[in-house]
Amino acid sequence: MRTIDVSMIRESIKHMCIDANYNIGMDIKAAFEKGLEVETSPIGKSILVDLLENARIAGEKQVPICQDTGMVVVFAEIGQDVHLVGGDIKTAIDQGIRDGYGEGYLRKSVVADPLNRVNTNDNTPGIVYFDIVPGDQVKLKVALKGFGSENMSRTKMLKPSDGIKGVEAFVIETVSLAGPNPCPPIVVGVGIGGTIEKAAMLAKQALLRNVDDESSLPHIKALETTLLEKINQLGIGPQGLGGNTTALGVNVEVFPTHIAGLPVAVNINCHASRHMEIVL
Amino acid sequence: MQKINVTTPMTADSVKALKAGDQVLISGTVYTGRDAAHLRMIKALEAGEELPFDVNGQVIYYVGPTPAKPGEVIGSCGPTTSYRMDDLTVPLLAKGLKGMIGKGERNQTVVDGMKTYGALYFAAIGGAGALIANSVQSSEIVAYGDLGPEAIRKLEVVDFPVIVVIDSEGNNLYETEREQYATK
Numbered sequence: 001m002r003t004i005d006v007s008m009i010r011e012s013i014k015h016m017c018i019d020a021n022y023n024i025g026m027d028i029k030a031a032f033e034k035g036l037e038v039e040t041s042p043i044g045k046s047i048l049v050d051l052l053e054n055a056r057i058a059g060e061k062q063v064p065i066c067q068d069t070g071m072v073v074v075f076a077e078i079g080q081d082v083h084l085v086g087g088d089i090k091t092a093i094d095q096g097i098r099d100g101y102g103e104g105y106l107r108k109s110v111v112a113d114p115l116n117r118v119n120t121n122d123n124t125p126g127i128v129y130f131d132i133v134p135g136d137q138v139k140l141k142v143a144l145k146g147f148g149s150e151n152m153s154r155t156k157m158l159k160p161s162d163g164i165k166g167v168e169a170f171v172i173e174t175v176s177l178a179g180p181n182p183c184p185p186i187v188v189g190v191g192i193g194g195t196i197e198k199a200a201m202l203a204k205q206a207l208l209r210n211v212d213d214e215s216s217l218p219h220i221k222a223l224e225t226t227l228l229e230k231i232n233q234l235g236i237g238p239q240g241l242g243g244n245t246t247a248l249g250v251n252v253e254v255f256p257t258h259i260a261g262l263p264v265a266v267n268i269n270c271h272a273s274r275h276m277e278i279v280l
Numbered sequence: 281m282q283k284i285n286v287t288t289p290m291t292a293d294s295v296k297a298l299k300a301g302d303q304v305l306i307s308g309t310v311y312t313g314r315d316a317a318h319l320r321m322i323k324a325l326e327a328g329e330e331l332p333f334d335v336n337g338q339v340i341y342y343v344g345p346t347p348a349k350p351g352e353v354i355g356s357c358g359p360t361t362s363y364r365m366d367d368l369t370v371p372l373l374a375k376g377l378k379g380m381i382g383k384g385e386r387n388q389t390v391v392d393g394m395k396t397y398g399a400l401y402f403a404a405i406g407g408a409g410a411l412i413a414n415s416v417q418s419s420e421i422v423a424y425g426d427l428g429p430e431a432i433r434k435l436e437v438v439d440f441p442v443i444v445v446i447d448s449e450g451n452n453l454y455e456t457e458r459e460q461y462a463t464k
Binding site: 040051109242243 | 410
């Protein structure tokens, strides 16, 4: 049994909230540079140049890449041989978010009630998912989710006979309908299988992978490649002003499902795809 | 492409002179306003009250900036998605609003309103909040301070880079450009 004080968790969450908001991921930077090489639209090219410049300024001045500094989603994997002390973990995570969004001059974008809509003024609560795993470590994965892209995400319960073609058509339709709204070039997370909420969760987890990451399953890797190709043929381009850099990457996650169903969820992320993880 | 300098407030003539696809550098005053501020402005108009600022000739920027760090004028301040303001826009156009800066599509009602009253829709680069902050010289909350990031701010900007996406004749760059690059 290993003892971990929740103050370490609070501190880690705070640092990840600030760090991920200020510093662009290396995978995204590389994807912008790759986009610059293949983009044929002059406006598209100039936007990619501006996005690289924006990332440089944010890193240099240590300010947020984007003003939508997101709602915090945390996946906490707790080793079953860990004993957490010093308070309750959910409170510690929210305190870490409060510290990070305060000290980091990040925008407070959370309202306490979806209908009454009064800002909580500290960006809490975070959305926290716990998992119990073997071992004596704690892994914290954080996604800072902007809502311009979250709003363009969709879920559909397909029929088993719709198969892979049905999945492809739904993903392409979702990206096409989103058009310029989610700040392309986008990152697309797709969840297939499970139940309705499991598919949505898989799509979110797909966004926690690096944009150049490939599935270890051959048929899913092939699907990722096909989807990226087809999305980049839609013509949407950077900021929807035309071009062939509509998506920087597509990540797909799958899970067993029921004989009667084929749930699919598409979670769209903007180019400011901010996620980090730490193992304690 | 040559960038066109535009000064606010705008006139009927300066609106008419710009066309979809023009790359523009805006200088002068722009007012910020997004979801909650628009809702309050429209409710004020419905109640027969005055708007918190005179929108005639003005440009509204759909943005909720991050807090300014010490020594800075404003935090990161890129555009938010515009369609959420679609149902709350035409009454402002009727009051003389001449321009909107945001990102993403507008519905037909807004485009019709822009044609009727003569207004422009500009796109700024979504997710370039740190870059855009360099164009902002000053920022002052002028209404709805309780809304925090959603308060109405009066910004003085110099050479704020935007693109005319929809002009006052209804030409739409999102439609024409996408069509051009789509693989048939």
